[in-house]
Amino acid sequence: ALLMGVVVIGQNGNKGGFTTENLDRSANACQDFYQFATGGWQKANPVPGAFGRWGSFNILAEHNRDALRTILDAAEKNPKAARGSNEQKIGDFYASCMSEAQIEAAGMQPIMPELKAIDKIKDLRSLQAEVARLHSYGVGAMFGFGSLQDAKNSKMVIAVAVQGGLGLPDRDFYTDDSDKMKETRAEYVKHMTNMFQLMGEDAAKAAADANTVMMIETKLARASMTNVEQRDPIKTYNKMTIAQLRELNKNLWWESYFADIKQPGITELNVMQPDFFRALDKELTATSLDDWKTYLRWQLLTTYAPTLSSKFDTENFNFFSKYLNGTKEQLPRWRRCVAATDGSIGEALGEVYVQKNFTPDAKQRMQTMVRNLIAALRDDLQTIQWMGDETRQQALTKLDAIAQKIGYPDRWRNYTALKIDRKSYAGNTMQANVFEFNRQLNEINKEVDRGQWIMTPPTVNAYYQPLRNEIVFPAGILQPPFFDFSADDALNYGAIGAVIGHEMTHGFDDRGRQYDAEGNLRVWWTPDDLKNYQARATCVENQFSGFKVEEGLFQKGKLVLGESIADLGGLKIAYRAFQKSLEGKPRPKDIDGFTPEQRFFLGWAQVWATNYRAEAARQQALTDSHPLSRFRVNGPLSNLPEFAQAYQCKDGDPMVRPTTDRCEIW
Template structure:
C-alpha cells in the first residue's frame, strides 16, 4: 500500500503506472546523451526547447474556437498527428518527460553496471540478463510456493501472508507506516483493504459488458499463471479464487469513501483490531511481518476489515492458499521467465489498458531500479541533470506562488476572519522541497547480487518494509522523500504540511528557464499551485498548520466551501469522455479543486512577476494567452479506449481533456480568448466555480 497522501499528487499512482507502463496491479507497490540536450538549463544559446517561446504552436487546431473546446484548440493537431507508441496505453507530455528521465537514468545505469560494487548497476544487470532469468525457471520462488502449499492451517497461512507482505506481496490486507494524522509527531502502522487483482471493486460488482469481459479474462489469467507454475486443475482453482475476490470486493469501501480523511482515520489497539476483524490470525500475521503489536494502529476501512476477515474465516483453506499463491506469482511475474512476464502483460497491459506491446526490457529495468533503490541513483542524477540554477529558479517560482496564494487567502470574502488567520499560518508553515532530499538514503545494509533478480526484489522490498517499521517510536523524519528525483510527478503531504517537486519534472515542457515566463507560470507554476492548494482542498483543508487532522474551520466556512465544491462535482459529473461513462466528480474532486486553484494562484503570481510591465506579443499571442497555452500543453494526452475507461473507473484524476477545460471557470481566460455565450465551454459569471 502507498501512503494516502500520494493521492494528492499531480498524477495518482494509477496514472503514474500508466506512464511507466509497468502495468502493476493496483494493490502492489509500483546510449549517452549530451547534457546540453538533456536539461534546458544546461543548453547553449537562448532558444527554448519547444517552439519560439516554449509552446508548440503547430500543435494547435485553430479551426476549433477556444470557447468550444480549449483542449482541441491547444492540442487538436497534436492529437491528430500523434501516434500512441505501441508500448503505451496513453501518450502525452508526462510520457515525453518520462522518456527523457529514463534515458538520463539509463545512461547512469549503463555506467554503473561497469563499476564493481554498484548496487544500482548490479540490480539493473540482474534484470537485463533475461537468459539467466529464463534458465532459472520458477526455482527462485519455489520455496515460497512450497511454504504456502504446506501451511496446515489458516493460522499458518496468515503467517505466510505476513512473510509475503515483507516481500512486497499484499494478500487480504495492506500495510504501511505513516504519521498518525491526529498526532503527526508520532508514527503509526496504517492498514488498508486489499486482496483484489482487478483495479477496483466495481470490476467485480458492476453489471457492465466490458467489465464482465475483463472478469472473464482475469479468471483465464489466473488459470494460466497456475499452469505456468506447474499446478494441476488450474481452471477450477482460478474460478474459486475469482469467487473469493468477488466476496472480498463486496466488503470493500468505494474509492470516494476511501479518500475521506475523517472516515479513514480509525485508531485502534491490536486487541481492538482483532476484535473488529475476528476470524483472522492477527497475532500470527503481525509476528511474521515483524509488526510490533504495541504499535499505534490506524485502520482505514473498519467494516471492510470485518467483512474480509469473515470471507477469510468462511473460505476453504485450499482456496485461500491459491489466492496467496496467485498474489505472489502476479507480483513477481516480471522477475520470472518470459512466459510469466508475457502472461502478466497480456492481461494488465493489453486487456486492461489496451497496450499492444511490452516495453523494452531496459526501460522496465530502469523503472525497477528507480522504484526500489531510487535514491542510490538520485544523487548521480541530480549532479548530472539538475544544475543549481534550475533549483534556484524553481525555488523562486515556488516562493512567488505561495505569496500569491497568501494574497488570495487574505482577500477571501466567504471565509471567517479567525479561519483565515489559521489558513495564513498554515501557508506560512509550508515546507517546499525542490529537486532532491538533503540527506540521501543509506542502502549499505541491502544485499544486491548480479545473479539473483528475484532475491534482489525480495530483499529490496524487505529492506524498505523494515526501514519503515524502524520509524515506529522514533522522531518524525521531516527530510524524508516519497518520490525519487527521477520521478515525473509531484505531491502534497498534509501531515508534513509540505509540497514536493522532484528534479525530473522541472524540465520542458513543464519548466524551461529559457521559455517565456508566461508559459512557465502556466505549466510548472500551475503544478506548484496545484500542490499548494491540495492543502486547502476538500480533504487537505482538514489538516492544520502542524499537520494534524482536526476541525479548524467554522461550520459556516465548511458549509460555504461545500456549496462551491458541490458545483464543481456537478460540472465534472456532466463530462462524458466515453459513451455512457462519465467523469466521477466526487472521486476527482480534490484534484479538480487543485487544478482550479492552481490556475488561479499561478496566474496571480505571473501578474505579480511582471511588476506592472506589459508582456510582449510573441507569435501573435499575448502574455495572458501564453499562460493558458502553457497550461494546456502540459495536459496534452491521447488515450487508448481501455486505458481511458480504467482511469474513469478508478482514478482520482480526470482525463487530460477535462483538466484542460478547467479554464472555463477563470475570468481571465475569457478575457484572453474571448469565449462567448453559445459556445460549449461558456459559463456565465455566476456559473463559474470560484473557490480561492
C-alpha cells in the same frame, strides 16, 4: 500529486520555448480550447505501441529514462565499484534484470521456496504466518500493512492496516454488473487459468483454481470501501488498541502477526477500513485452507510474474497491459529494467542522476516562483468574501507553514542493509521489497522523519503531503521544456506556476482542508465557512460529473474532486502571480500573434496534451482521482473570466460558463 507530468515536448524535437506547432488553427479557442491548444500535437503524436496513453508526461519520463540508462550502463560495466556501494547495487540490480538468458533458465525457481511454504500451511496460525512473510516480499495478500503518520498526532508514525488482496485494479471491477465489467472478469479468470497452467497445472485444475481465486477476491471486494469513500480521512482514521483489535477480529490474530513481522512492540494500529477486516475475519474460517492456499499462490505469482521467465511475463502483460490498457507491445527490456531499478532502489540511482542532470540555478528560480505563488495565495486568502476571519487566520497560518522540497532530498536513504547481486532479478526484487517493508516498520512509534521523500528524484511529477503540509517537486520535472529558462514568464507561470499553485491548493481541497498547519486531522473551519466551502466544492463536483468519457461512462465527480479543485485554484493563483510579476516592467511583446495572457493559458493546456487508447481512458475514468486531460484543461478554464477575456470569448460560448453556473473557490 499530478500523476501525469506537465511538460511540453513533441516527437518533432521541439524542446521548449513558445511554438505554434502544437496548435490546431482550425479549432475555435472559445469552443474547445483543449483542441485548439493541443490538436496539432495530438495529430503529430499517436500513441506508441508500448503505451496505453501518450502525453507530455510519458515523453519526458522516457527522456529521463535515457539519462538513467547512461548511468546504469556505466555502473553495470564498472569493475571497480566497491562491494556494498550504491554504484555496485544499482549496477547489479540493472544487470540482473537485463540477463534474459539467466531469467529464462531460472523459470519459476525464484518463487519456489515460497510456493513450498504455502503448500505446508496446515492451520489458521501457519496461514497467517505465511501472509506476514508474503507481506514482507511485497505481496499484498488479504490486506496491506505498513506505517504512516498518525493523522491526529502528526509528529509520530503509527502502524496501519488497509484493505487489499485484489488482483484487479479496483473493487468496482468485481461489483459492477455492466457488460464490460462482466467481460473483464471473464478475461481475468481466463488469465489466471493460463497462469496456473504455466505453473504446471492441468487445464481442469487451473480453471478450478482460477474460479477459487475469483470467489475469494470478490468477497474481499464486496467488503471494501469504494475509491470515493477512501478519500474521506475521517472514515479511514480508526486507531485501535490491542484490546480493541481482539474485539474487532477473533480469527485474525494481530499479536501473532506483529510477532511474525518482528514488531511485537506495536500497541495500537490504525485500521483504515474496519468493515473490511470484519469481513476478512469471517472468511478466514468460512473459506477452506486449501482455497486460501490457492489464493496465496496466485497472489505470489501475479506479483512476481514480471520478474520471471518470458512465458509468465508475457501472459501478465497480455492481460494487465494489452487487455486492460490497450497497449500493443511491451517496452524494450532496458526501459523496463531502468524503471524497475528506479522503483526498487530509486534514491541510490537518484543521487547520481541529480549530480548529472540538475543545476542550482533551476532550484533557485523554482524557489522564486514558489514564493510568488505563496504571496498570490496569501493575497487571495486575505480578501475572499465567503470566508470569515477566524477560519481565514487558520488558513493563513497553514499557508505560511507549508514546507518546500525542490529537486532532491537533503539526506539520501541508507541502503547498507540491502544486499544486491547479479544472480537473480526476482531475488533482488524480493530483497528490495523486504528492505522497504522493514524500513517502514522500523519507523513505527518513532517521530516522523520530515526529510524523507515519497517520490524519487528522476520522477516527472509533484505532490502535496497533507500530514506534513509540504509541497515537493522532484528534479525530474524541473527541466526543459516544462520548466524552461528559454521560455518567457507567461509560459512558465502557465505551466510550472500552475502546478505549484495546484500542489499548494491541495492543502485546501476537500481532503487537505481537514488538516491543520502541523498536518493534524482536526476541525478548524467555522460551521458557516465550512458550509460555504462545501457548496462551492459541490459546484466543481457537479461540473465534472457531467463530462462524458464514452457512451455510458462519465467522470466521477466525487473521485476527481480534489484534483479538480487544485487545478482550478492553481490556475487562478498562478495567473495572479504572473500578473504581479509584470508590475513595474515593460509589457511583454506578443509572440506569433499571442498576448502574454494568451500564452499563459496555452502553457497550461499544452502541458496536458495527451492521446489515449479507449481502454486506458476508461480505466483512468474508473479508478483515477485525476480527470482526463481534455477535462483538466477545459473544465477549470471555462470557469475563469480571465481566460474568456484573454481570448475574447463571449457569453454563450462553450468555454464561458454562465455566471450562475461558474465555480469559484479560491
